[in-house]
Amino acid sequence: MADGMDTGLEQFRAETRAWLEENCPPSMRTPMPEDEIVWGGRGEKFKNPESKVWLERMAEKGWTAPTWPKEYGGGGLSQAEARVLAEELKRIKARTPLNSFGLWMFGPVLIEYGNEEQKKRFLPDIVHGKIRWCQGYSEPGAGSDLAGLQTKCEDKGDHWLINGQKVWTSYANEADWIFCLVRTDTSVKHEGISFILFDMESEGVETRPIKLISGSSPFCETFFTDVKVPKEQMVGRLNGGWEIAKRLLQYERTNISAGGFGSAPGAMPLYEIAKHYVGEENGKLDDDDLRLRLADHMMADKAFNLTVRRMGEQSKTGEVSHTASIVKYAAAKLNQSKTELMVEAMGFQGLGWEGEGFSEKELTAPKAMLRAKANSIEGGTSEVNLNVVAKRVLGLQDHKG
Template sequence: MADFGGAELDAFRAEVRSWLEANYPPELRDPQAKTDPEAIWGGRPFEGSDDPQIVWMRRMAEKGWTAPTWPAEYGGGGLSPQQARVLEQELAAGRYRQPLASFGVWMLGPVLLEYANEDQKREHLPKIIKGEIRWCQGYSEPGAGSDLAGLQTKCEDKGDHWLINGSKIWTSYANKADWCFCLVRTDTSKKHEGISFVLIDMASPGVETRPIPLISGESPFCETFFTDVKVPKENLVGRVNGGWEIAKRLLQYERQNISAGFGEGGSAGGASGDLAQIAKRYGAVDADLRARITANKMNFQALRQTIARSAAESKAGGGPSAATSIIKYAAAEFAKERSELMVEAMGHQGLGWEGEGYEPAELLAVRGWLRTKANSIEGGTSEINLNVISKRVLGLPDPK
């Protein structure tokens, strides 16, 4: 991976700009253009689809730019951090849509690059980059949420295959996923040292999913059940009983990417739009509200800069650190505060749930406000993140 700079980087920027302009589907140039909302995730249902979002994803994947810094030998872009930054800047400047939103890119791929064997990398990484497979995460269980290492989903060695029995909960989009990266127990005599990391085809006999309705009216989370599910031996990543190390590493990537999704103009689990403009529109201009809106905007600006710095340090140092827990905690708190401010600024128009008298954006803001309550739970609860900060960042002793 070459490290370009100066004139070479300028030439690369011109190349990127030209390619994006030539290859972006014209149907997507309209900001209001509608596509299947599931298309950005890719996966099996979109094989052969001509949805403009899928066309865009395929073109970007052919360049390796859905995973720009991954090695070219697996289908990635093979770009240097400086080149990847240029690509990111040009995508933002041209207001191009994100080509692929993928747990495979955000979480699984990085740990496969670090822990998987060569056959596993060549089997799964190209499919992740191309958006051919949609992944879900099998971590939490009904009795193992904050204490994830207490998981009990059993994985037995049957000689020529693994046999898995148990259940997971809060499995995001499991009902729409093709594959699952899953933590299982291969040794009941040990806690952390008895966990392994396996990859499960969701089409396997014995896999069942059930969506969980949320207070916001959405059902992105599922219960997932495994009943005598046979998994090929080659689907074990890393060593037997070595899954806890992989699990912790993947959680760092998850928290890093959850945090990156929060931003003042973003919609990571909450409402979007400029708070100050919304407050002005609804006549909510009292000094106290203005002060709190300003503080939230400043906090998000500082958060974005911190995320950018952390991402740069991560690329330079070989991966995310425990500091991602600090960012994830702050992002969740700022996002919840922002949604609360938005609903407050709307006054009585921020009380709607359904029916006439409310605009779609107003109803979305209320549901988004409720959805942000999960921000402090998903990707590790805020309480757990505070413990990580205490122990691994600040080096504080356990309370007596």
């Protein structure tokens, strides 16, 4: 049985390799600049025309979502085949054809909790990058205590009526649709939440970008004023949204842990950056203290990636556990450490903000360091994740004093 399986996988590998060689455009095998990342959606402009070609070819195969069922536009691959595909994409250094909250978070929970009509309506468009999604979770008074959300959703007979506010909504000003947590019962907390979908062009939806200390504005305040939503766009049962919300957060933390923070596209390895700016003596970095801290970081990063790989194997079998909280916490710490070491290694050249005398990558470094401060907040704060680990993984009980 094993020999037959191996033979089948090797045949799949050969076919996949041949297809990629023929269909992956040359520029899609180079490091991806920040401004060429493809998010999809109605407003996608494709700065590089070959990005559009690459997305269309991969989506047609269903390989933007390789393990999703074929009937919903996915690739229908087994977990083993998906691993082979990932290996072959990595071999040719292929760019990710599509970055999408729909792929990472919303799609998986829709497959699990959505009805057949919802799956057929939304999943193929996610695979093809036709709709860009954003996530309506946090509110001004409901961040770490997400279940305290107050955005109100009323049953008006033939539609839902939504009023309220979200905050830290990533790319809400560029998204087409939102998957949103709303309160449908004010008499209970967790049991009064529902999960609903609606178009961001609906009347009554307003977004206001929030400028961060890094200078960028990826997050928004989002306001809903008498937004009408068709009844069929609620996912799962009425007042059953908290279960879906928790599941989606597990997928989000898994994705963040597996590289969601990551490096800027095309970024040099940290040691190469240090070698460039600090220099070497006798084959060693010419700064003993920095060399030691870089070595510690690199070992921790290696151990982390091996852990993520193991967790990824578990998730591919449908097991998305609370261990995602462990690696999400570690990922935040590692990325903050990495960006701080990068700025330190650059010395004076790592302190530029704008103007002449600094390269584009040098100007990116301090912004990346400041941006990394949010890693311990987004996707569940580090404090909340530690509580999840304590209770759900270690089985610790609340101390009653």
